Amino acid sequence: MRIQKLLNxxxxxxxxxxxxxxxxxxxxxxxxxxxxxxxATIHANGVTVPGVxxxxxxxxxxxxxxxxxxxxxxxxxxxxxxxxxxxGLYWEEIGFGRGWHGQDINHFxxxxxxxxxxxxxxxINKNPEGVGTSHTYSIYPLxxxxxxxxxxxxxxxxxxxxxxxxxxxxxxxxxxxxxxSSQSTFSSTTSSSLQYYTSRNQGGATNWPNDNNKTxxxxxxxxxxxxxxxxxxxxxxx
Amino acid sequence: xxxxxxxxxxxxxxxxLILILITVVCIITLAAVFISTGLDVRATDVKxxxxxxxxxxxxxxxAEQVANWNNxxxxxxxxxxxDGVTELTxxxxxxxxxxxxxxxxxxxxxxxxxxxxxxVVSFTGSFSPRRCPVGTEPPVxxxxxxxxxxxxxxxxSVRMHD
Numbered sequence: 001m002r003i004q005k006l007l008n009x010x011x012x013x014x015x016x017x018x019x020x021x022x023x024x025x026x027x028x029x030x031x032x033x034x035x036x037x038x039x040a041t042i043h044a045n046g047v048t049v050p051g052v053x054x055x056x057x058x059x060x061x062x063x064x065x066x067x068x069x070x071x072x073x074x075x076x077x078x079x080x081x082x083x084x085x086x087x088g089l090y091w092e093e094i095g096f097g098r099g100w101h102g103q104d105i106n107h108f109x110x111x112x113x114x115x116x117x118x119x120x121x122x123x124i125n126k127n128p129e130g131v132g133t134s135h136t137y138s139i140y141p142l143x144x145x146x147x148x149x150x151x152x153x154x155x156x157x158x159x160x161x162x163x164x165x166x167x168x169x170x171x172x173x174x175x176x177x178x179x180x181s182s183q184s185t186f187s188s189t190t191s192s193s194l195q196y197y198t199s200r201n202q203g204g205a206t207n208w209p210n211d212n213n214k215t216x217x218x219x220x221x222x223x224x225x226x227x228x229x230x231x232x233x234x235x236x237x238x
Numbered sequence: 239x240x241x242x243x244x245x246x247x248x249x250x251x252x253x254x255l256i257l258i259l260i261t262v263v264c265i266i267t268l269a270a271v272f273i274s275t276g277l278d279v280r281a282t283d284v285k286x287x288x289x290x291x292x293x294x295x296x297x298x299x300x301a302e303q304v305a306n307w308n309n310x311x312x313x314x315x316x317x318x319x320x321d322g323v324t325e326l327t328x329x330x331x332x333x334x335x336x337x338x339x340x341x342x343x344x345x346x347x348x349x350x351x352x353x354x355x356x357x358v359v360s361f362t363g364s365f366s367p368r369r370c371p372v373g374t375e376p377p378v379x380x381x382x383x384x385x386x387x388x389x390x391x392x393x394x395s396v397r398m399h400d
Binding site: 073074076078080082084088089091093100101102103111113115117118119120121122123172174178180 | 286300303304307308367368369370371374375377379381392393394395396397398399400
């Protein structure tokens, strides 16, 4: 009699699970909403120093345990280094994150935008080494005589480059976080260093004048960032 | 004894009825879900990173999802239109600047190599990067190209341009 009861309970549970499965799977493929929680903040360093022209920069930060709540709809959490130009049309970025186009994986990536060539992003062929492992990220221009300008985008010994025919300086440098769902977890996005270069090919590395954490928040559509606390040295861009 | 048997029989009937009811509810629920979301359920058959070899139709299916995630149009009527599908035998990116075609107007890339066939699926519509530096507004482009590893459907790269 007891066995019969137990069997019945097992069958009921099994049938209930079967019923629930398609409801859960259905969440896959639903288009994502961008992060729209202005009460949350994410740490960041850098941006601009008035009157200073950069030749890219470098930052060091560790792999951290992030969760990307909306990974199945293309969402992500990343900790990145950005190098950009004041018109907002040119930028390069490289970083580490969780969630890559539907895959719930830790990964390194890089991306750039160019007003003519467009936008490009790519997962780097480099395996994460585990939470706590620090990596040094760099973005800097390389000029070969007779050729156009290239921007190197580097994490540790891995490097790639992108042609930016008409630019080899920048006036925006930032390291921090980016996420697409307020339900993702983001323990920290601080970096242990941020330096900008004062000449090409990684020359004249200079510490960021105020390397303390700053905070910013993000709203959606279009994806917009705004500073909650402004750098005390330098100025927030835009 | 007789009472015990009757009680057991009644319990069995009761449990049987409950089971039948639950089964019917489950069947109706399953049918409703599959009917109402037929296409979406089909889309779950192929996910990026799965172990199956990805054929042309699978590649289009995955790429369409990626394109939708980057859709800049808030109106779902602006869903992307399939623009083209290419299969590359091998994607090879050189590590030497000197080996690149410097005068090319295409993006110059390096540093990654894959020995797998790569599907490149492009769509037209309105697309915008979900990544951008703090303080900037993402640009909008009319074409998106998604490169997929044919071994598992994982996304290798995404490019947007006009």
